[in-house]
Amino acid sequence: MDLNTEVKTELAPTSPPGVKLGLGTWLRKKLFNNWYNSILTLVSILVIYFMTKGIVTWLLTEADWAVVTDNFKLFMVGQYPLEYLWRVWLSLVFVSLLFGLSAGVWKGTILHLSSVLVIVMVIHTLVPFTSTNTKLWLVGCIVCVIGGYLAGPKLPKQKPFVLLGWFISFPVILFIINGYGILPKVSTNVWGGLLLTLILSIVAIVGSIPIGILLALGRTSKLPIIKYFCVIYIETIRGVPLITIFFMSIFMFPLFLPQGLTINNVVSAMIGATLFTAAYMAENVRGGLQSIPNGQREAGRALGLNPVQLMYFIIMPQALRAVIPAIVGQSISMFKDTSLVTIVGLMDLLGIAQSVKSNPDYLGSIMEVYLYVAVIYWMIAYSMSYGSQRLEKNLGVGKR
Amino acid sequence: MMKNSDANMSTPFWRDNRVIPILIQLLFVAVLIGVLYYLINNAINGLQALGINLGFDFLQNMASFNIGESIIGYQSTDTYMKAILVGILNTIKVSVIGIVFATIIGVIVGISRLSSHWLVQKLATVYIEIFRNTPLLVQILIWYFAVFLALPDVKESVKIGSIFLSNRGAAIPWFHTTTGSTTWFILFLSGVLLAVIVWRYRLHIQMKSGKKQYPLLWAFLGLVFPLVLAWLLTQQAPVTIESPVLGNFNFEGGYIISENFLAIFLALTIYTATYIAEIVRGGILSVSKGQMEASSALGLKYSTSMRFVVFPQAIRIIIPPVTSQYLNLTKNSSLAIAAGYPDLVYVAETINNQTGRAIQSIVIMITVYLILSIITSIFMNVFNNKVQIVER
Numbered sequence: 001m002d003l004n005t006e007v008k009t010e011l012a013p014t015s016p017p018g019v020k021l022g023l024g025t026w027l028r029k030k031l032f033n034n035w036y037n038s039i040l041t042l043v044s045i046l047v048i049y050f051m052t053k054g055i056v057t058w059l060l061t062e063a064d065w066a067v068v069t070d071n072f073k074l075f076m077v078g079q080y081p082l083e084y085l086w087r088v089w090l091s092l093v094f095v096s097l098l099f100g101l102s103a104g105v106w107k108g109t110i111l112h113l114s115s116v117l118v119i120v121m122v123i124h125t126l127v128p129f130t131s132t133n134t135k136l137w138l139v140g141c142i143v144c145v146i147g148g149y150l151a152g153p154k155l156p157k158q159k160p161f162v163l164l165g166w167f168i169s170f171p172v173i174l175f176i177i178n179g180y181g182i183l184p185k186v187s188t189n190v191w192g193g194l195l196l197t198l199i200l201s202i203v204a205i206v207g208s209i210p211i212g213i214l215l216a217l218g219r220t221s222k223l224p225i226i227k228y229f230c231v232i233y234i235e236t237i238r239g240v241p242l243i244t245i246f247f248m249s250i251f252m253f254p255l256f257l258p259q260g261l262t263i264n265n266v267v268s269a270m271i272g273a274t275l276f277t278a279a280y281m282a283e284n285v286r287g288g289l290q291s292i293p294n295g296q297r298e299a300g301r302a303l304g305l306n307p308v309q310l311m312y313f314i315i316m317p318q319a320l321r322a323v324i325p326a327i328v329g330q331s332i333s334m335f336k337d338t339s340l341v342t343i344v345g346l347m348d349l350l351g352i353a354q355s356v357k358s359n360p361d362y363l364g365s366i367m368e369v370y371l372y373v374a375v376i377y378w379m380i381a382y383s384m385s386y387g388s389q390r391l392e393k394n395l396g397v398g399k400r
Numbered sequence: 401m402m403k404n405s406d407a408n409m410s411t412p413f414w415r416d417n418r419v420i421p422i423l424i425q426l427l428f429v430a431v432l433i434g435v436l437y438y439l440i441n442n443a444i445n446g447l448q449a450l451g452i453n454l455g456f457d458f459l460q461n462m463a464s465f466n467i468g469e470s471i472i473g474y475q476s477t478d479t480y481m482k483a484i485l486v487g488i489l490n491t492i493k494v495s496v497i498g499i500v501f502a503t504i505i506g507v508i509v510g511i512s513r514l515s516s517h518w519l520v521q522k523l524a525t526v527y528i529e530i531f532r533n534t535p536l537l538v539q540i541l542i543w544y545f546a547v548f549l550a551l552p553d554v555k556e557s558v559k560i561g562s563i564f565l566s567n568r569g570a571a572i573p574w575f576h577t578t579t580g581s582t583t584w585f586i587l588f589l590s591g592v593l594l595a596v597i598v599w600r601y602r603l604h605i606q607m608k609s610g611k612k613q614y615p616l617l618w619a620f621l622g623l624v625f626p627l628v629l630a631w632l633l634t635q636q637a638p639v640t641i642e643s644p645v646l647g648n649f650n651f652e653g654g655y656i657i658s659e660n661f662l663a664i665f666l667a668l669t670i671y672t673a674t675y676i677a678e679i680v681r682g683g684i685l686s687v688s689k690g691q692m693e694a695s696s697a698l699g700l701k702y703s704t705s706m707r708f709v710v711f712p713q714a715i716r717i718i719i720p721p722v723t724s725q726y727l728n729l730t731k732n733s734s735l736a737i738a739a740g741y742p743d744l745v746y747v748a749e750t751i752n753n754q755t756g757r758a759i760q761s762i763v764i765m766i767t768v769y770l771i772l773s774i775i776t777s778i779f780m781n782v783f784n785n786k787v788q789i790v791e792r
Contacts, residue, residue: 037517044519225425229432236766239773241734243745244765251758255446256439336535343537343738350538357545367546374538381533 067365068372069129071356075372078192078347084184088195089137091173096121096141098165100148105158109390111149113383118145120379170206174199188266192347194376196266200348201335204273208334209327211274212281213320217311219282220289230282237279242337245276250344269341277334284326288319324395328388332381339377349373443759452756459484465750467742469658480751487747488768494661494743495730495772498668502729503722505669506676513681524677532674537735539671544663544739551659554650562643564651569662571644574655580634588638591626598622660741664733672729676722683718684710715787723780727773734769744768 031041068075077088096117103114124130125138155161177199179185191199218230237245249272250265257263292315300310342351353373357366413419447454463483466476470486471493512524531539549567551558557566564571599619606613630638644654687710695705736743745765752761 031518033516040517040520044523047523048519223421223425226428229428236770239770240766241731241745241769243734243737244762244769247745247749247752247758247765248762251752252762255443255759257446258442259446259449332533336533339535339537340735343735350535350541354541366550367542370538370542370546374534374542377535377538378530378533381535382529385533 063368064365065368065372067356067362067368069127070362071352072129074193074352074356075349075376076193077195078352079190080192080195081186081190084179084186087176087179087183087186089140091176092137093141093144094169094173094176096144097148098162098169100145101152101155101158101162101165102148103145104149104152105155105162108394109387113387114145114149116379116383118142121145170202187264189264191266193352194349196347197335197338197349200266200270200273200338200341201331203270204277204334204338205331207270207274208277208281211278213285213316215278215282216285216289219286234279234282237276238283242273242276243340243343245272246340246344248272265344265346269344269346273334273338273341277330280330281327284323284330285319287326288321288323289315291322292318321395325388325392328384328391332384332388335384336377336381349376447759450756454759456760458755458757458760463751465754467747468660468740469742483747483751484744484764487742487744490741491730491733491736491743491745491768491772494665494668494736494741495733498665498672498729498733499726501665501669502672502676502725505673507680509673509677510680510684513677514684528674528677531670532678536667536671536732537738540664540667540735540738543667544659548659548663554646557646562654564644564646567659568650568656569659570657571651571654572657573641573643574653575639575641577639578636580630580636581638583634584630584638587626587630587633591623594626595619595623658741660736660739663739664736664741664743667739668729668732672725672732675725675728679718679721679725680714683714686717687713712787719780719784719787723777723784726780727776730772730776731769734765 032038077085080088099110099114099117103111121138121142125135125142130138152158152162176183177186177191177195178188215230215234218226219234221227221230246269249268253268253271254263296314296318297310300314305313338348339350341348342354345351347355350373353369356362357369362369414423444454459481460479462477463480464476465483467474467483467486469490471489472482472486474482474486509524509527512520513528515521515524548569551565551567554566554568557564557571559565562573596619599615599622602613602615602618605611606615642653644651644656646652650656691709691713692705695709696702700709733743734745737746737749740746748761748765752758
C-alpha cells in the first residue's frame with residue numbers, strides 16, 4: 001500500500017485526469033494529507049454528527065406536522081374561496097403543461113426543473129392529508145407535464161409556439177384567478193399564501209423590466225433633465241430599504257389618490273414592489289448598455305439607422321442578452337423579498353405562517369411552521385438560481 | 401449635405417436636432433409637474449379632511465412610549481426627536497456589529513469553499529446554499545420566535561460556561577475597570593505602537609541586507625515589554641471579569657444581550673456572510689493562476705504568495721461588491737421590526753401608529769437611510785481608492 005501511494009504521488013502530474021482513487025487513498029489525499037487537515041476533518045465530522053443527530057431526533061421524535069397538514073389550503077392559497085378553487089387548479093394545469101412542453105422542446109435545465117415539479121406533485125398526491133379532489137387535480141397536472149414532455153418535440157414550430165404559451169400565460173392566469181367581472185370576481189384581498197407570494201413576485205419582475213429599461217435609457221441619455229430625474233429616482237430607491245417602500249405604498253399611496261377612490265393593499269404592494277425592483281433592474285440594464293462597444297453604435301449610425309432603430313435593433317438585443325443572469329439574480333432576490341409584505345400585514349406565504357403560529361391550537365409548533373415555509377421558499381429560490389447558473393453557462397456570457 | 405444655411409432655414413423646428421431635445425425635456429417637466437401637483441393636491445386635501453398637518457413640529461412633543469433598549473438614556477417622557485435618535489443609534493449599532501461579524505464569517509467561509517479539504521469545502525457550500533436561498537425575514541423570525549423565545553425561562557436558563565441563555569436573551573460575563581485600567585490602557589497602546597515600529601524597522605533591514613531579522617518575533621517582544629511594565633506598575637489585572645448571577649427576576653452583573661438584538665444580529669450576519677463568502681471566493685478565483693505559479697517559481701511559500709501576491713490583487717475586485725453588501729446589511733437591518741428590536745423603522749412606525757403622521761415618519765426613515773447609505777459609500781470609496789491599482 002505504501003509503495004502504491006509513493007508511485008501514485010510521483011506519477012500524479014503525468015497520469016491522465018479523472019483517475020479513480022481507491023477509498024483509502026482518496027481519504028488520505030483529500031482529508032488526512034497533513035496534521036491540520038486531519039484536525040479539520042475530525043472537527044467537521046463532529047459538527048456534522050451533532051447537527052445531523054439533533055435534526056434527526058427532532059424530526060423523528062418532537063416535530064408535529066399537524067399544523068402544516070391541517071392548514072395546507074391556507075398555506076397554498078390563503079382565503080381564496082373554496083368554490084372557485086378550480087380556477088387556481090386550472091392555472092396550475094396550464095403551467096404544468098407549459099413546463100412539460102418546454103421540457104420536451106429544450107430538455108436540459110427545464111427538464112430538471114420539470115422533474116422536480118413532478119416529484120413535488122407526486123409526493124402531494126401520495127401523502128394522506130390531501131383531499132381526493134386535490135389528488136385528482138394533481139394527477140391531472142402530472143399527466144399534463146408528462147404529456148407535454150412527450151408531445152413537445154412533435155409540435156410544428158415548437159419553440160415559438162411554447163414561447164408564445166409562456167408569454168400569454170401570465171395575463172391568462174391573472175384573468176382566470178381574478179375573473180375581472182367576466183368570471184365571478186375574486187378580489188385580490190382574499191388572495192394569499194403561496195399563490196400571493198408567486199403572483200406578487202411575478203408581477204414585480206414582469207412589471208419592473210420595461211420600467212427598468214426605460215430608466216436605464218434615461219440614465220444614459222444626453223438630455224440633462226431626463227438623465228438627472230432617472231439618476232435621482234434610481235439612487236433614492238436603491239438607498240432605502242424595501243420595507244420603507246412598502247410602508248409608503250400601504251400608508252402613503254392611499255393619501256395621494258383623489259377622495260373617494262380607494263386602492264387595496266395587495267395592489268399597493270404590487271406597485272411598490274414593481275417600482276422598487278425597477279431601480280435595480282435599471283442598474284443591471286445600464287451595465288449591459290455600457291458593455292456594448294462603441295463601434296456597434298458607430299456602425300449602426302453609419303448604416304443610417306435613427307436613434308430608436310439603433311437602440312431597438314443593435315444595442316438592446318445585445319445588452320439584454322449580456323445581463324440575463326443579473327436579471328435572474330434580481331428576480332430571485334425579489335422573490336425572497338416579497339416576504340416583507342408580511343410586516344405590512346398582507347397574507348402571503350409568510351403572513352399565513354405568522355397567523356397560523358398565533359393560533360392557540362398550535363402553540364408548540366412554531367418551528368414546524370417556519371421550517372415548512374422556509375423549505376418552500378428555498379426550493380423555489382434554489383431552482384431559480386440553479387436555472388440561472390446553467391443559463392449563464394449556456395449563454396457563455398463573457399466568452400463571446 | 402443638408403447642413404448648409406439654405407437647408408437649415410427650411411428645416412421645420414419639429415425636425416431640428418437642436419430643438420427636439422429641448423422640446424422633449426420641456427414636455428417631460430410639464431408632465432412631471434402636472435402629476436406631482438395633482439398627487440400633492442390630493443394628499444393635502446385628504447390630510448386636511450383627516451385633520452393632520454404636514455409640519456415636523458410634533459417632534460418636540462412627548463413621545464410617551466417605552467423603548468426596550470437604548471445606547472443613550474431614554475425615558476417615555478422624552479421627545480419624539482430623542483426617540484428617533486435612539487432608533488438611529490440602534491440601527492447603527494446592529495449594522496456595525498453585523499458588518500464586522502459578517503465580514504469575518506464571510507471571509508472564512510469564502511476561503512473554505514476554495515479549500516483543498518473536501519469536507520470543509522462541502523460544508524461551506526451547503527451553508528451558503530441553505531442560507532442564501534431562504535428569505536432573510538424567515539430567518540429572522542425563526543431565530544426570534546422558534547429559537548430564542550422557545551428557550552427556557554430566566555429561572556431555568558441554559559448555562560454554557562458562564563454564559564446564560566434564556567428567552568430574555570443572553571447574559572455574558574463583562575469586565576469592570578479598576579484603578580489600574582488607565583495605566584494598562586496607555587501602556588498597551590504604546591506597546592502596539594512600539595511593536596509596529598520595531599516590526600517595520602526589522603523588516604526594512606531584512607529587505608536591505610537579505611539576512612533574516614525575525615521581524616515578527618521582535619514585534620512580539622515590543623508588545624510584551626510594556627505589558628510586563630504595566631503589570632509591575634499596577635500589580636493587578638487590567639480589568640475584572642464579572643460573571644452574571646441569577647437574581648430575583650433577572651440576571652445581575654455581567655452584560656445582558658437582548659433576545660431581540662441577538663435574533664436580528666444572528667440572522668443578518670449569517671445571511672450577509674453567504675454573499676460575502678461568494679464575493680471573496682470569486683475575487684480569489686479571478687486572480688490568474690499564473691500569478692501563483694510565478695510566485696512559487698520565485699521560491700515563495702504558499703502563505704507568503706497568498707499574502708503578498710494573490711490577496712492584494714483579489715482585494716481590488718472584492719471591495720466594490722462587498723461595499724454594496726455592507727449597504728444591503730444596513731438596509732436589511734430595517735427588518736429588525738419583525739424581531740421587536742427598536743431600530744429606526746420600529747420607532748418611526750410606532751410614531752406613525754401613535755400620531756397618524758404617516759408621511760412624516762416615512763420621510764424621516766427615508767432621509768436617515770439615504771444619509772447612512774451615502775456615508776457608508778463615501779467611507780468605502782476612500783478605502784477603495786487606496787487599494788486600487790494606479791493606471792498609467
